[in-house]
Amino acid sequence: MLATRALHLVGKRAISTSVCLRGGHGVAKVEEYTLPAYFDRRENPLPDVCYVQNLSPEQKSLKEKEIGSWAALSNEEKIALYRISFKQSFAEMNQGSSEWKSVVGGMMFLIGFTGLVVLWQRKYVYGPVPHTFDAEYKAKELQRTLDMRMNPVEGFASKWDYENKQWKK
């Protein structure tokens, strides 16, 4: 839009504006992606354009006053000038949101729900486990593993004290 104002001699329609007329059918909005844009970024502190493009009369007079000595400006006027050029201050830009709370909460809810689904499956879908999972069978398996000296170097049997018949401390 700055460009259209600068080249008003050529005529508005010759340059892309925010309004596009096609063959008299209607009006479609065309975005100005090639024109300089405003953005609030921590790593690029000075955007290409001012935030407020169309100044109100008070703002215009403030801009006139800015040409003079800055010591004459009051604090509110300085803030008003800042807000003309920028949308958010650094403090506003950098503040976090509370979104993480809802994310974590949703995550925990879904994990809990999945746990319920798994429990239901265990009870109603799957059949019984083989008899080798009984505690007594497992004890016999364990005894056999130790008797066979399975993994005697760093593994299972190395943790058993064969003299005192107990696990090593």
Added chain:
Amino acid sequence: MAHPLQLGFQDAASPVMEELLHFHDHALMVVFLISTLVLYIILAMISTKLTNKFILDSQEIEIIWTVLPAVILILIALPSLRILYLMDEINDPHLTIKAVGHQWYWSYEYTDYEDLGFDTYMIPTQDLAPGQFRLLEADHRMVVPVESPLRVLVTAEDVLHSWAVPRLGVKMDAVPGRLNQTAFIMFRPGIFYGQCSEICGANHSFMPIVVEAVPLEHFETWSSLMLEGA
């Protein structure tokens, strides 16, 4: 066999497996170091307030982070190749055994001196004696003498199988129409379990391999008994 919830390797029963354990420790240490470094850098990047985006032309660090990974890769490759060639060394086996995979059992043939051959099927869960391991026990074991260099020729009768015993560091595909050779020495007597490691049909999970290492006299007794029984 592995104990419940075991994450690491089982103890080695052959020299090659022991080398593989040490190499794995070495490579895993490198992996942990690199991962920790990367994780630290990611966390530092996320939590910094610095915003300089226009760093250019940093030759020193570019050199470092090109040369250092190359050095690390060489430090991993050298032990790896050493073990690879170690596995292929010419050894003079005292015994040759043929392991033939079928659907869905293994058969072993000891044909150096006499003609000994037998099939081994998994013991079904309902027939297990108390204390036996489910899905791992077989009715006959491949008995071998301890501390003797052995050669196993692996093949298959019908579809692909794979003869694997983790504690010996052995895994060899059984390809029909082909003889694959693997060799090992068992330096510890005992029973070593493995499972078929190539999908071969419905009962692929139910054809285990059981190797039993015994002193030579016991091996001789066993083979005579098996020959009589056959």
